[in-house]
Amino acid sequence: MAVLWRQNQRLTNAKEFVELVNTPGAKVSELRGIDPGQSATAKLAYDRTGRAILMASKLPSVPQDKAYQLWFIVGDKPPVPGKTFVPDNKGNVVLKDEMPRDAIDANVFAITVEPAGGSSAPTSPVYLRSFEVN
Numbered sequence: 297m298a299v300l301w302r303q304n305q306r307l308t309n310a311k312e313f314v315e316l317v318n319t320p321g322a323k324v325s326e327l328r329g330i331d332p333g334q335s336a337t338a339k340l341a342y343d344r345t346g347r348a349i350l351m352a353s354k355l356p357s358v359p360q361d362k363a364y365q366l367w368f369i370v371g372d373k374p375p376v377p378g379k380t381f382v383p384d385n386k387g388n389v390v391l392k393d394e395m396p397r398d399a400i401d402a403n404v405f406a407i408t409v410e411p412a413g414g415s416s417a418p419t420s421p422v423y424l425r426s427f428e429v430n
Contacts (some may be wrong), residue, residue, distance in 0.1 A: 309390040313349050316341045323425040325405055332356065333407070333423030334388065340366075340405050340426070346395035346420060348378075352424070355387040358409055365410040366391065368399030375406065379412040 316322055318393065322343040329336035338352035350366060366378030376399040383389040395402065406425040 299308060302315050306390075308384040309349075309351070312333065312392075313339075313341055313351055313390075315345060316347060316349050317407060318426075326424045327352070327407065327424040330353070330422050331360075331401055331426050332421065336424050338407065338424050340395065342395060344400065346400055347396070348393045350381075350389070350391040350393065352383065353386075353388045353414075355383040355389065355423070357387070358382060361412055362409050363412045363414070364389075364407050365414050368395055368402035369404040369406060369416070370399060371401050371410045373398075375418055376402070377416060378415060380412065 317324055322341060325340045326407060327338040327340060333356060335354045335406060337354060338350055338357050342348040342351045353363065363380035365380045367375040369375050370376055376396050379391055379393045381391045405426045406422045408418045408422055409420045424426050
């Protein structure tokens, strides 16, 4: 029963991601793993209202008192914190977030490992990062 629920949840998440991507004006940013998260990959879909969905895979596990945190980066301003998350035992995660108003124009996104409750500024190396496309 649990396997069926997980499969159903994955399908629901994939459907929501595709719906967001197909929203007029929506964008998708690819995040690439940086050492120590070198094998990890992620895609972040977001729209002008701030709705965002992150789908990541192959993330290394984190210690029990830690979590990954999504960051929104606008120009030269300090990174704006997003939600924290812990991947499943295969390193996969789907995170639904609302971009803060001051991050709607973010053009770079990053993921770090932070204390489980999150941080107001990054405290560890970047595991995944998008790169601004001109």
